[in-house]
Amino acid sequence: MIIPFFLDAQEISIERVEPPFWWTGFKNTRVQLMVYGKNIASTDIKINKTGIIIIGTEKVTNPDYLFITLDIAAAGPGVFTITFLKGKEKAASYDYELKARKPGPRHGKDLTLRM
8 A cells, every 4th residue: 555645844934024124224233024925934045145144033833824023234225036845945935125225314313393
């Protein structure tokens, strides 16, 4: 009798990433991304972009959520790819954008209320 053996056949998908983009040039250089998609917590991630460091990932009870903390201190503006791995195989990928922060007054610094 042959017993079928199936490798992990869980489907992986990405439905959304929050925030949808971020900016370079902030004093705090860490950003946390919330990734939502079917079985996404069963993956590991890889980023091949100079200046971006993966600080860590956090998995919660729901297998459809994965939180990724990045340090983007040395990253410039542009699009980079987050690769989601199942073992050593690519299960999914997502292009994420870092935008250039526009120079301008700091929040509240130049705000004057006159009555």
